Amino acid sequence: MSSGIVEAWKLYNDERSGVLFVVEDVTYNICEQRAHEFKIKKLNPKIKVFRRSLTQLIAAATLDVNKELILDGNIIAVVYYRSGYEPSQYPTEAEWNVRLMMERSKAIKCPSIQYHLAGTKKIQQVLTQPGVVEKFLNGEKISSRVRKIYTGMYPLDFTVEGDRAIEMAIENPENFVLKPQREGGGNNIFGKNIKTFLTSIKGKKERTSWILMDKIYPPSQKNYFIRPGSDDYEKIDADYEVGIFGVIIGDSRNIYFNKEAGYMVRSKPVTANEGGRLSGGALSSIYLV
Ligand SMILES: Nc1ncnc2c1ncn2[C@@H]1O[C@H](COP(=O)(O)OP(=O)(O)OP(=O)(O)O)[C@@H](O)[C@H]1O
Ligand SMILES: [Mg+2]
Structure with a gap:
């Protein structure tokens, strides 16, 4: 990871520039985050590393005329997101605007917005639909190899397919996991709770923001x-x-x-x-x- 950030910093090609870690207001991963920071310093002591929350960036970050991201007078070459994955991390519209500004900037983002979206449950589910992963991979051979490791995923939108998925899950909840568009774990619904939950949101628009996945029973x-x-x-x-x-x-x-x-x-x-x-x-x- 750290060497990837240093590689990105080199590609930006400006010795004066630094790296920005976008962090949570309170983080439980500080030891691991600081380890990356120290490794970056070790690989190249010239690289300045800044840690700021989205809220702090509202006042501290701007775009210059060349679309370079400026933080308190410093050019930022790489933005490394350790926050910004949960709605609660954007308490006001201003945090969303800061995110948009960083996305519009020339700085190299980790992850890029495309990769961030590709990691969402909804996109994972869409990728399992026939013909979708094939659009991105080169040829039948490689896409069928990728498909072999897929687990069944189903949309819960207002379609025949969505209705069928809901029925299936209510009938056999132990065979599925219900997932919202969230990261980091702790938000999925399992077992009997699937039945109760799906029954309560069946008629509501909210159901479209969840996906259903076959439950994996790995060897123990x-x-x-x-x-x-x-x-x-x-x-x-x-x-x-x-x-x-x-x-x-x-x-x-x-x-x-x-x-x-x-x-x-x-x-x-x-x-x-x-x-x-x-x-x-x-x-x-x-x-x-
Ligand atoms: N299909 C499944 N079958 C069994 N257990 C599952 C399944 N999907 C998720 N889990 C359990 O729930 C945990 C969290 O789920 P998942 O990895 O989908 O969400 P996440 O960690 O929140 O997001 P992501 O990994 O996509 O960033 C997994 O680590 C695993 O223990
Ligand atoms: Mg996970």
């Missing part, structure tokens, strides 16, 4: 969970979600940088729906045999 394996505040470990039936990180820098014509950047394994007790730290999840590493 015993693992040792170590918790803060305890010297002991627990042996638990757990399942695992592997995430691969990647860095890509490009524009509408070229890809300038494209690199795999490590991985993360989330493990959780099989009894938990989601693996957040609060619901008893933990981080693991891969052991290949």
Whole structure:
């Protein structure tokens, strides 16, 4: 990640410029965010790193005539969003305007607005529809390989397909997960709650902002969970979600940088729906045999 930001800073090609981390008002990820900041400094001590919330940027950031993003007199080459993914992070119209201004600027955004949108549940669902991923990939061979790893996703809009999905989910809620357009976990609905919730919003426009997904029942394996505040470990039936990180820098014509950047394994007790730290999840590493 840090080396990707440094690569983007180099592409911007202005030695005076800095990097802006857009942060939450209060963050629980400070250690990991600062680690990126220190790594950037280590890779190139010339790069200034600024941390500002969307609200602070309202007064501090402007666009100059060349569409360069200026923060308190400093040119910003790269904007790295660690906030801006939740509606509550835009308390007033002014925060939305700041976001728009950064998007209009020449600064290289991480993620770009296209990638931010591509990560939403709605777009993931649309990509599973016949013919859609094929528009973006080169040829039948590669798109069918990608399709092989898809899990069923269904829209909940006011169409025959949407009505069918709602019926299906109410009948067999244990087979599905209901998801809103939110990131970061903790917002999905599982099991019996799907039935209650869908019954209550069936006739409302709100249903179109949710999508339905087949529930995945991954294989489980015993693992040792170590918790803060305890010297002991627990042996638990757990399942695992592997995430691969990647860095890509490009524009509408070229890809300038494209690199795999490590991985993360989330493990959780099989009894938990989601693996957040609060619901008893933990981080693991891969052991290949
Ligand atoms: N189809 C599914 N079957 C079983 N569990 C699921 C499914 N989808 C999500 N989960 C559980 O819920 C957690 C959060 O879901 P998900 O990854 O969809 O949302 P997110 O983390 O909020 O967003 P994203 O990863 O798209 O940024 C997952 O880590 C997983 O534990
Ligand atoms: Mg996730």
